[in-house]
Structure formats: C-alpha cells, structure tokens
Amino acid sequence: MSAEEALEYIKSRPEGALQSDLWKVLKIDSRKCSRIVAKLLKDNLITREVESAEGIRTYRLSCTIKPRGRRFDPLLALDAFEPCAGCIEECIPEHCAKLSEWIFSIVMGVEGEVAVEKVRS
Numbered sequence: 001m002s003a004e005e006a007l008e009y010i011k012s013r014p015e016g017a018l019q020s021d022l023w024k025v026l027k028i029d030s031r032k033c034s035r036i037v038a039k040l041l042k043d044n045l046i047t048r049e050v051e052s053a054e055g056i057r058t059y060r061l062s063c064t065i066k067p068r069g070r071r072f073d074p075l076l077a078l079d080a081f082e083p084c085a086g087c088i089e090e091c092i093p094e095h096c097a098k099l100s101e102w103i104f105s106i107v108m109g110v111e112g113e114v115a116v117e118k119v120r121s
C-alpha cells in the first residue's frame with residue numbers, strides 16, 4: 001500500500017476520511033497507516049484534525065488538492081457555459097435569448113433542453 005493510494009482514497013471523500021477507517025479500507029495495520037499519513041502531512045498533501053468517532057479519538061484527514069474540474073461548475077448548466085461570461089455584446093438581459101435559454105436549462109434540466117429544441121425547430 002502506497003501513500004498515493006491512501007491519498008486517492010482521502011481525495012475521493014469530499015468530507016474527508018477518518019484515519020481509523022483509512023487503515024481498514026486500505027487493509028494495512030494502523031502503524032503503517034500512521035507512517036503514510038505522516039508522509040502526506042509532511043508533503044502538505046493533506047490536513048489532519050482531531051475527531052472523535054464512536055467514542056474513539058481519531059483524525060479527519062482532508063486532501064489539500066481540490067479537484068480542478070469543479071472550478072467552473074457554478075457557471076455550467078447541463079454542460080452549457082453561462083453565456084454572459086466573456087460576452088461583449090450590448091444587451092438588455094430581459095430580452096437576451098442566450099441568457100433565457102441558459103436559465104431555462106437550469107430550471108427545467110434535461111426537459112428544458114428538449115423544450116428549447118422544440119421551440120427552435
């Protein structure tokens with residue numbers, strides 16, 4: 001079991017992973033797990049906070065590397081990028097078809113996409 005595998009597990013848990021779970025999941029003993037955690041901490045790849053789980057003192061481990069793919073999620077609706085970002089057209093937002101379609105796709109989800117296609121055709 002390597003530090004990379006431990007880091008991947010921690011990274012896959014957005015709320016962080018308990019160290020008391022980590023060594024069980026990775027099927028290693030707690031001493032080896034502590035050494036791996038120490039290396040990840042030393043390399044600043046994770047943070048560690050004391051936590052109590054079921055009456056047992058352990059640590060919550062969180063990855064310091066945030067996934068890049070989510071950076072623009074607030075600007076995406078069904079893979080369509082928010083139309084105002086970078087737009088240089090003069091506009092009256094209340095009458096902008098691109099903005100209306102984008103908002104419609106947020107409100108209606110996939111059904112909205114189908115409805116917009118019907119309106120266009």
Ligand code: SF4
Pocket residue numbers: 083084085087088089090091092093096097098099
């Ligand atoms: S409302 Fe329409 S025209 Fe105005 S910035 Fe957004 S996309 Fe561009």
